[in-house]
Amino acid sequence: MKLTESFRISWRAITGHKLRSSLTTLGIIIGVGAVIVFMVLGGAFEANIAQDIREGNDEPGMWVNTQQESSGFGGSQILTNPIYTESDVAALESIDGVDFVAPEANKRAIQLRHGDQQQTGQFNIQATDPQRLDGDLSAGELFEADDEIVLPADAADIVDGGLAVGDEVQINYDGGPTKTFTVVGIVEESPGGGNNRIPTAGYISLDNYGTTVETPDGDTENAYASMIVAAESTDTLDETQQSVLEYLQTDSDAAQLKGDDQVIKAQTVDDAVDQIGDIIDQFTFLIGGIAAISLVVGSIGIANIMIVSVTERTREIGIMKAIGARKRDIIQLFIVEALILGVIGAIIGVAVGLGIGYLGATGIGWPMVYPVDWIAIAVVIGMTVGVLSGLYPAWRGARVDPIEALRHE
Amino acid sequence: MRHEVVWMAVTETSQQSPSATTVELQDVRRTYHLGEPVHALDGVSISLPAGSFTAVMGPSGSGKSTLMNMVGCLDTPDEGDVTVAGQDVTVLSGNERAKLRGTELGFIFQQFNLMPRLTAAENVTMPLVFHNDLDDGRRQRAETLLERVGLGDRLDHTPPELSGGQRQRVAIARALVNEPSLVLADEPTGNLDTDTGAEIMELFEQLHEAGRTILMVTHERHIAEHADRIIHLVDGQIEEIEQVGGER
Numbered sequence: 001m002k003l004t005e006s007f008r009i010s011w012r013a014i015t016g017h018k019l020r021s022s023l024t025t026l027g028i029i030i031g032v033g034a035v036i037v038f039m040v041l042g043g044a045f046e047a048n049i050a051q052d053i054r055e056g057n058d059e060p061g062m063w064v065n066t067q068q069e070s071s072g073f074g075g076s077q078i079l080t081n082p083i084y085t086e087s088d089v090a091a092l093e094s095i096d097g098v099d100f101v102a103p104e105a106n107k108r109a110i111q112l113r114h115g116d117q118q119q120t121g122q123f124n125i126q127a128t129d130p131q132r133l134d135g136d137l138s139a140g141e142l143f144e145a146d147d148e149i150v151l152p153a154d155a156a157d158i159v160d161g162g163l164a165v166g167d168e169v170q171i172n173y174d175g176g177p178t179k180t181f182t183v184v185g186i187v188e189e190s191p192g193g194g195n196n197r198i199p200t201a202g203y204i205s206l207d208n209y210g211t212t213v214e215t216p217d218g219d220t221e222n223a224y225a226s227m228i229v230a231a232e233s234t235d236t237l238d239e240t241q242q243s244v245l246e247y248l249q250t251d252s253d254a255a256q257l258k259g260d261d262q263v264i265k266a267q268t269v270d271d272a273v274d275q276i277g278d279i280i281d282q283f284t285f286l287i288g289g290i291a292a293i294s295l296v297v298g299s300i301g302i303a304n305i306m307i308v309s310v311t312e313r314t315r316e317i318g319i320m321k322a323i324g325a326r327k328r329d330i331i332q333l334f335i336v337e338a339l340i341l342g343v344i345g346a347i348i349g350v351a352v353g354l355g356i357g358y359l360g361a362t363g364i365g366w367p368m369v370y371p372v373d374w375i376a377i378a379v380v381i382g383m384t385v386g387v388l389s390g391l392y393p394a395w396r397g398a399r400v401d402p403i404e405a406l407r408h409e
Numbered sequence: 410m411r412h413e414v415v416w417m418a419v420t421e422t423s424q425q426s427p428s429a430t431t432v433e434l435q436d437v438r439r440t441y442h443l444g445e446p447v448h449a450l451d452g453v454s455i456s457l458p459a460g461s462f463t464a465v466m467g468p469s470g471s472g473k474s475t476l477m478n479m480v481g482c483l484d485t486p487d488e489g490d491v492t493v494a495g496q497d498v499t500v501l502s503g504n505e506r507a508k509l510r511g512t513e514l515g516f517i518f519q520q521f522n523l524m525p526r527l528t529a530a531e532n533v534t535m536p537l538v539f540h541n542d543l544d545d546g547r548r549q550r551a552e553t554l555l556e557r558v559g560l561g562d563r564l565d566h567t568p569p570e571l572s573g574g575q576r577q578r579v580a581i582a583r584a585l586v587n588e589p590s591l592v593l594a595d596e597p598t599g600n601l602d603t604d605t606g607a608e609i610m611e612l613f614e615q616l617h618e619a620g621r622t623i624l625m626v627t628h629e630r631h632i633a634e635h636a637d638r639i640i641h642l643v644d645g646q647i648e649e650i651e652q653v654g655g656e657r
Binding site for chain 1: 510
């Protein structure tokens with residue numbers, strides 16, 4: 001029996017029971033739709049984060065830090081050991097393609113005070129090269145003296161009425177003294193880097209930074225836990241990244257100061273986007289996998305209705321067998337019918353999934369993404385589910401004895 | 410009416426000499442074990458010459474249906490030989506018997522047994538769908554046959570849209586579409602009123618005149634009398650073979 005013939009006959013059987021066929025495909029529609037929705041939302045979330053990261057970091061560069069290897073799910077842990085010395089910073093700045101190096105020297109503060117208002121908590125005060133903030137200023141100017149501070153916009157808002165250029169703020173270091181700074185500038189967006197779990201409350205001159213280590217050469221130098229290395233050009237960023245890593249991992253003081261199980265990383269924005277993307281992907285798969293369970297339910301629905309269908313059409317099967325249908329013809333008919341249900345369910349499911357995903361993504365304000373590979377996978381899964389769930393009913397149909405079947409009312 | 414006869418004639422390729430035997434049953438036995446053994450067929454030997462029209466009569470339980478199933482290659486005997494269109498049915502596999510049914514036999518049932526969702530034309534071409542890879546001409550063949558049974562204007566109607574007599578005409582067209590060696594009819598008028606039944610028997614007569622080999626089961630004497638001879642079955646055995654042909 002030709003496949004086109006079985007498609008024609010099976011299609012009649014499907015359209016002959018419109019309500020039943022619709023309800024049967026509903027299981028697959030929901031299953032495939034749910035998977036596609038999560039894939040769209042996962043992809044949109046990822047694209048949105050990538051966009052955010054790139055927006056705040058349109059200057060070519062990389063973030064150098066130290067990580068504890070293999071701490072399992074969720075990636076590596078970023079360490080705060082000060083191992084990048086002044087000599088390393090100077091050496092990096094002489095590498096071809098490097099524009100400037102801005103060490104990140106974080107001081108922990110526990111209280112910010114302005115007049116009689118105060119905020120208590122955990123704050124990062126970043127001692128840094130003012131060049132890093134260049135271009136991000138929304139008001140005022142960069143700090144020059146060691147008692148001047150630039151505030152991020154959200155930190156400026158922590159007191160009633162907000163802090164403005166010219167105001168004075170007292171910062172109480174963790175376990176240390178209180179120092180008074182004059183606000184000289186406000187930055188709209190944080191230039192990235194740093195420890196994201198603790199908010200950055202201000203940027204001050206490196207002269208305030210007092211963390212030193214003994215270098216392998218026996219000198220005492222300022223040392224930092226991380227650095228921003230700005231590159232001269234996006235085009236040569238990859239090569240610059242290679243050179244920076246090569247130096248840091250071999251000739252630098254940091255290479256000797258770091259622990260044995262610690263790794264020096266130089267991450268560009270793309271690396272960060274990839275890394276975050278990987279994590280989001282894992283969650284997307286997890287949720288998509290849970291959604292895929294409904295596909296199993298859908299396939300059971302198809303199998304169930306096909307078994308009913310075989311029983312109901314026993315007489316038709318008998319007729320077909322009497323006039324010459326072989327077992328494989330009957331099997332073919334029922335599998336094709338299940339296949340059609342599966343594929344239709346998958347196609348509608350993809351459409352519904354994309355629709356809901358689109359509404360969801362645009363509703364939240366994420367960019368829409370089309371998970372092309374998952375659409376293909378969904379259709380293949382729909383076909384597979386259809387064929388698998390049609391197998392047993394088809395086999396039952398093929399076993400029907402035509403003599404018995406023709407007696408069947 | 411007679412000028413229409415030609416259309417039902419066997420084609421040249423399947424033309425058989427009058428002496429050729431289409432079906433041969435040799436001492437066929439079939440026993441069902443329903444608590445105690447029931448001898449549905451108890452040593453039946455029949456030969457159906459090509460072009461013959463044979464009726465089978467008998468009370469219910471006499472083995473008529475079992476005999477039809479044997480000749481129709483739907484069942485195989487416990488003992489004895491069944492030869493249909495030159496093939497020994499007892500040694501064939503299920504699929505081979507299906508093929509034999511699809512290519513050499515035409516079935517006409519009391520219940521019509523049409524596929525309810527397919528059109529008249531599609532029903533007629535059904536036997537070709539399973540064993541004939543030729544798409545071309547199928548539809549044409551169905552149209553020709555349906556026109557000849559008087560349903561030229563009902564090609565795309567489905568069985569529920571047709572009357573009983575019309576359905577049986579579709580079934581007759583279906584039974585002829587594969588140029589069968591043998592047409593099997595099981596109470597073809599059993600579900601029809603007298604007038605419609607008479608029209609259907611008129612079609613059978615035309616088939617017979619055109620040289621078709623026919624085996625028909627019926628419990629009605631006046632229907633059976635359309636045949637050349639009547640085989641009377643009682644308790645799975647042939648009681649009498651009555652010659653009735655000649656008056657037509």
